[in-house]
Amino acid sequence: MNIEFSHVADNDQPGMVDVGAKKITVREAEAQSIVWLGKENIELFEKAGWENKKGGILQTAIIAGTMAAKKTGDLIPMCHPLGLESCKINIDVLEESLKITCICRLEAKTGVEMEAMVGASVAALTIYDMCKSVSKGIVIQETKLIRKSGGKSDFKA
Template sequence: MSTLSHLDAQGNPSMVDVGQKTVSRRTARARSVVALGPDIMQHLTGTDIQTRKGPVFQTAIIAGTMAAKRTDDLIPLCHSLGLDNCQITITTSGSDAIVDCLVSTEGKTGVEMEALVGASVAALTIYDMCKALSHDIIITETKLMEKTGGKRDFKRDQD
């Protein structure tokens, strides 16, 4: 039976000891979907939405990258990781903005949380920058799409 990795023998919160783990290539890709609706999408020019605050998607990419690099400051039991790469892409489909965050490192622990935090903060930034146009914005999902390295790889079927 599986046990939760962030609990010690007494059931108290505990950072996982990765001291004996082997360094390996770790990657993760997470996705957040932001339902913007037609009121906001009518402002899409080319591949971005321009607002008084600036270009929405470009700003969200920067915010998501900054957040991925600081995941250990936000999630209490995450290890501090030096990321080798963080790539955030934002595409549109209908009236949705689709945020993908791909993160990689050479390390003893995975980068799933960094990818999830990067995608989430990018999605929240899109919300923040577009709320003046409409509050009818929904971040519909944030999920891990795939990861490699560590004990086992994972890949979600594409939706």
């Protein structure tokens, strides 16, 4: 079986994918991160209105995730720098965890999966940072792509 990796150039060296010949289409991707806090910590933070000495926990995570999604091309070496048209982050409070969803969209020649993944990941890391004074047992359980559309193939988990 011969597998071709998209970020390996003809000379077997790393390289950015040439998207010059691709068509501009609407690209959208949704990623999710789960942050396990435990039931006691969820109750504690809810009682505090999701605020602590550093500020609003959920609001800060949304801002950080959005900023990170916009900087994905600076963080991941082979990602194209993209001007996102939309980045929406939602945080759902579950019984023991927080579910972070990041949806990124634009019209472009390349997809926005990495932007959505970075947005969700950095929001999760920000929650850890904002909450670590209460517990070092917080676990970022997963970050995964939920769906993507546009381009030559769509995906849904």
